[in-house]
Amino acid sequence: MADSQLIIDHLSKSYATRTGSVQVIADLTFDVKAGEVVSIVGPSGIGKTTLLKCPTGLQPMTSGSAKINGREIEGPPPEMALVFQEYTRSLMPWLNVEKNVRLPLRHMHLPKDEAEQRIHSALDSVGMHNASEKYPWQLSGGMQQRVAIARALAFRPDVLIMDEPFASVDAQTRFELEDLCLQIRDSLGMTIVIVTHDIDEAVYLSNRVVVLGQKPAIVTSILDIDLPVPRDQITTRSRADFAQTRTSILELIKNGKQ
Amino acid sequence: MKSHLTTPSRTATLAYGAIGIILLLIAWQWGSTKVVSKSALPSIPDVVSALRELVVQGSFWIGVALTLVIALAGWAIAAVAGVALGIAIGIFAPVQAATRILLEFLRPIPAIVILPLAMMVFGPTTKMGIFLVIFGVMLPITAQTAAGVESVDPVMRNTARSFGMSSREILWRVILPGASPYIGTAMRVAAPVTLIMAVVAGMLGGAPGIGNALSVAQTVGRSDTLFAYVLVLGCMGMATQAASVSIERRLLHWHSSYRGEQS
Numbered sequence: 001m002a003d004s005q006l007i008i009d010h011l012s013k014s015y016a017t018r019t020g021s022v023q024v025i026a027d028l029t030f031d032v033k034a035g036e037v038v039s040i041v042g043p044s045g046i047g048k049t050t051l052l053k054c055p056t057g058l059q060p061m062t063s064g065s066a067k068i069n070g071r072e073i074e075g076p077p078p079e080m081a082l083v084f085q086e087y088t089r090s091l092m093p094w095l096n097v098e099k100n101v102r103l104p105l106r107h108m109h110l111p112k113d114e115a116e117q118r119i120h121s122a123l124d125s126v127g128m129h130n131a132s133e134k135y136p137w138q139l140s141g142g143m144q145q146r147v148a149i150a151r152a153l154a155f156r157p158d159v160l161i162m163d164e165p166f167a168s169v170d171a172q173t174r175f176e177l178e179d180l181c182l183q184i185r186d187s188l189g190m191t192i193v194i195v196t197h198d199i200d201e202a203v204y205l206s207n208r209v210v211v212l213g214q215k216p217a218i219v220t221s222i223l224d225i226d227l228p229v230p231r232d233q234i235t236t237r238s239r240a241d242f243a244q245t246r247t248s249i250l251e252l253i254k255n256g257k258q
Numbered sequence: 259m260k261s262h263l264t265t266p267s268r269t270a271t272l273a274y275g276a277i278g279i280i281l282l283l284i285a286w287q288w289g290s291t292k293v294v295s296k297s298a299l300p301s302i303p304d305v306v307s308a309l310r311e312l313v314v315q316g317s318f319w320i321g322v323a324l325t326l327v328i329a330l331a332g333w334a335i336a337a338v339a340g341v342a343l344g345i346a347i348g349i350f351a352p353v354q355a356a357t358r359i360l361l362e363f364l365r366p367i368p369a370i371v372i373l374p375l376a377m378m379v380f381g382p383t384t385k386m387g388i389f390l391v392i393f394g395v396m397l398p399i400t401a402q403t404a405a406g407v408e409s410v411d412p413v414m415r416n417t418a419r420s421f422g423m424s425s426r427e428i429l430w431r432v433i434l435p436g437a438s439p440y441i442g443t444a445m446r447v448a449a450p451v452t453l454i455m456a457v458v459a460g461m462l463g464g465a466p467g468i469g470n471a472l473s474v475a476q477t478v479g480r481s482d483t484l485f486a487y488v489l490v491l492g493c494m495g496m497a498t499q500a501a502s503v504s505i506e507r508r509l510l511h512w513h514s515s516y517r518g519e520q521s
Contacts, residue, residue: 057420076419078422080420081420081421082417086413089414090414094512103423104418104422106423106427106431107422107424135512
């Protein structure tokens with residue numbers, strides 16, 4: 001796993017409750033290579049979101065380890081940026097689009113030109129350069145999520161982590177944002193990890209899909225997705241092997257519940 | 259703008275407001291001439307001429323200025339201290355635990371009961387007035403700020419943390435603005451209370467300002483002057499309220515309660 005950018009190694013997570021400790025994640029091991037799109041899927045309520053809190057450094061893991069670029073993750077790593085499902089709650093309503101994108105850059109004390117350039121090109125790559133003066137609440141859900149993605153891009157991470165990023169937008173917007181994701185990976189060479197409950201989305205976007213199962217969660221299987229690139233919402237999704245892959249993942253999830 | 263059947267237009271609102279004022283003035287004039295003695299309820303012309311006498315006196319304006327200084331200084335100090343304490347309570351669990359019972363205990367006690375103590379410590383001074391104002395408004399500001407801090411969405415905090423922002427930066431750039439709608443409301447509610455406390459400090463405690471002038475007018479039996487001061491006070495209250503609403507509107511233009519106004 002020498003070329004792996006992100007390595008999750010025997011990660012487990014327990015929470016202390018009144019009645020004792022509850023284990024949410026038993027044992028997760030997988031890796032993500034540079035430039036890959038990896039999706040994490042599993043039955044609902046399995047702790048997919050909890051899973052992301054550990055390798056992103058937001059919560060300590062109970063045992064195991066997570067490494068980015070060979071370095072142990074202890075706090076939020078600077079090579080990582082997050083996009084949350086709840087764009088209305090992750091964008092600051094008191095800041096306009098441009099200032100929201102600038103917020104994580106402030107503490108980096110970049111030269112003025114570079115900060116401007118990063119913000120400009122990030123908004124450009126999500127198609128929001130005309131909305132920089134707008135406030136988040138003046139935008140549609142899909143546009144707000146684009147701003148959240150732009151904010152992550154301006155941070156220039158190696159790995160973009162997305163937690164159910166398109167679960168709260170309509171189907172049409174979802175397709176657009178999925179393609180935006182692939183375009184970002186291709187043009188910026190970014191590694192992307194997506195947690196999703198949408199199997200079709202996972203298959204469409206990914207190089208590999210990590211399937212979680214059981215309670216507490218373990219990795220039940222990791223599938224390579226060999227669909228041709230570039231992918232296309234119509235032709236890719238209508239391929240026979242797309243349907244086969246989707247079916248086998250659904251079966252894996254169904255079996256993993258027991 | 260859609261107008262609702264039961265909501266009168268802007269001109270109608272103004273007209274109704276004028277009618278209300280005129281009715282009150284008629285009742286006042288009628289009461290002063292027909293019902294009670296003139297010494298208890300002076301007539302409108304008497305009060306107007308007393309007001310005319312007042313506004314040409316330097317001491318009147320000094321009194322107005324002192325009252326405003328007491329109210330505003332107390333307000334400012336209470337705001338800074340109250341917001342700081344509220345944030346500490348909202349962020350640090352030990353601070354919350356340490357202050358919870360104390361705040362619950364102090365909350366139902368009217369600020370006025372501290373007056374005898376304040377008079378003993380400060381005497382009839384501006385300082386005493388400021389202290390009384392602070393005592394009157396700081397607790398609600400503290401409590402509202404703490405509630406505001408708790409209202410800040412954990413997703414927002416996690417977002418800031420995930421981008422490597424320091425606790426200090428998160429406090430200034432996320433928690434404080436996130437709590438600001440609560441703080442704004444507390445400040446607006448506190449505005450009239452600061453004036454009330456400044457006047458009470460003067461009337462009952464002898465601190466300089468309009469409150470003191472009011473009690474002097476009462477002692478010498480000048481009810482017309484007393485009423486003139488009451489009118490002045492009412493206007494000061496309206497001005498303070500309008501100023502605080504306008505500041506709040508400007509600072510919180512992004513908040514859902516003000517959004518409609520700016521687009």
